[in-house]
Amino acid sequence: MDSIAKRYGLANFDDFSITGFLVPTGHYAQDIGLIDLFKEQLKIDMKTVHHTPVAPIPHISKVISP
Numbered sequence: 001m002d003s004i005a006k007r008y009g010l011a012n013f014d015d016f017s018i019t020g021f022l023v024p025t026g027h028y029a030q031d032i033g034l035i036d037l038f039k040e041q042l043k044i045d046m047k048t049v050h051h052t053p054v055a056p057i058p059h060i061s062k063v064i065s066p
Contacts, residue, residue: 029035
């Protein structure tokens, strides 16, 4: 049975872009369970805001009306 191997690398760091590594790094973090670990260990209180399509209308009418 033949195997297939892929090799990745950078020719030089002139072509390096940190934003190009964000998606693969995020996928790797998910694969090794790092995201779940952060969810379990970091308790950050955040507020939840619910928006409706009608909510901005009173504000817009005040801005448009002289």
